[in-house]
Amino acid sequence: MITMTCLNRFFWAVALASAPLWAGAGPVLDRIQKDGTIVLAHRESSVPFSFLDADGKPVGYAIDLCLKLAEAVRKKLALDTLAHRFVQVTPANRMTMVEEGKADLECGSTTNNAERRQKVAFTVSHYIAGARYLVRADSAVQVVRDFRGQKLVSTKGTTPLKAVTRANSEYLLGITILEADDHARGVEMVEQGEADGFVMDDVLLYGLAAGRPDPSRFKVVGKFLTIEPLAIMLSKHDLEFKRLVDDEMKRLIQSREAHAIYDRWFNQPIPPSGRALNLPMNYLLKDFWKYPTDYVPG
Structure with a gap:
């Protein structure tokens, strides 16, 4: 016999399963939806990943990828607009900024390793150096x-x-x-x-x-x-946010949009000098991107 209590539990479970991703999500997505702003951490001189151009504007390969990830967040949260607030970080404080929720994505050249994964999370690697x-x-x-x-x-x-x-x-x-x-x-x-x-x-x-x-x-x-293995860093305390970011990184790679962004920053003239690095994608990254994943050994 199905009791009213059982039915209530059933409908409650269905409601939870069908709720939008952001409903009751973790702290990152909740804050982004509330504020209408995503905070992107950038570096000063990590050319060509994340650096300042002649006008002091954050630019680079990782910045472009982060902007794509931010757009995926905007669409998922059904926001008309999503402001980007940039905050400059250093090698010494970048992890703390993410861990303490002062930056949502760290758009730079940070290595994904086991020691750091104790405090933060990483998405799919965007470079193997x-x-x-x-x-x-x-x-x-x-x-x-x-x-x-x-x-x-x-x-x-x-x-x-x-x-x-x-x-x-x-x-x-x-x-x-x-x-x-x-x-x-x-x-x-x-x-x-x-x-x-x-x-x-x-x-x-x-x-x-x-x-x-x-x-x-x-x-x-x-x-x-x-x-x-270099990757964009994010909080380890919001699994829905990480899943969204991981899915978008995989889509960018599989659609080859990430390849075009790579070519823009590694094989074409870039600021501040207007010179090209002329660095074709190495075999390590080519192989890694055949089956993109956030997993790296060690």
Whole structure:
């Protein structure tokens, strides 16, 4: 016999199952719908992912992807308009800004790894990079051991900094490890002779060198010190928001819209120098995008 209580539970379950995604959703979607604003974190000098153009406007590959994700959120929430509020972050505070709800999407060049996933979530990777070394054009350095007894700089709060610190200890190289507040400062230190090399994701090094007045003064050398799956960072406390973002990233990749955005920032002239990086998509990203997923090992 079906009682009224059973019927009530049944209809309540049906109502929940058929409710719009945002009804009773997590804190991110609730706030976005209430405020009509999505907060996008950007970087100052992570060329070509996220940086400031000559007018101080946030631009880049990750910014364009985030704007696509924001539009998917607008449509899902059935909002007529969705304002974009940009907030600048650094390697040192970017994770905290997302974790504390001060940014909804971190549109940059952040590595997705197990340590960070304890505090935040990541969507499908938009680049697979490897840490290498930016040195002056006349440098004889080729691998990390060649920096023995020299000065090597990296950016605070980054995985390449941890990796080179570990290599320095394991191989007893006696390298003086320096920390820069941002990527642009790291390049300046190499340019001005304050450091013998700058270790960072190779794609960022190419972009940073291209933006200098004389790119021929630099070269990128060495084997990969790390393999870095870079992804847009978001809160781990709103599963509906993450599902929406993941689905849109997969759609962008499978429709090849993401490929066109990649080409715009890696193979065509970009600000601030108007030069092209001329970096075709590497085999790691090509293979990863065949079956796009937010999962990365480790």
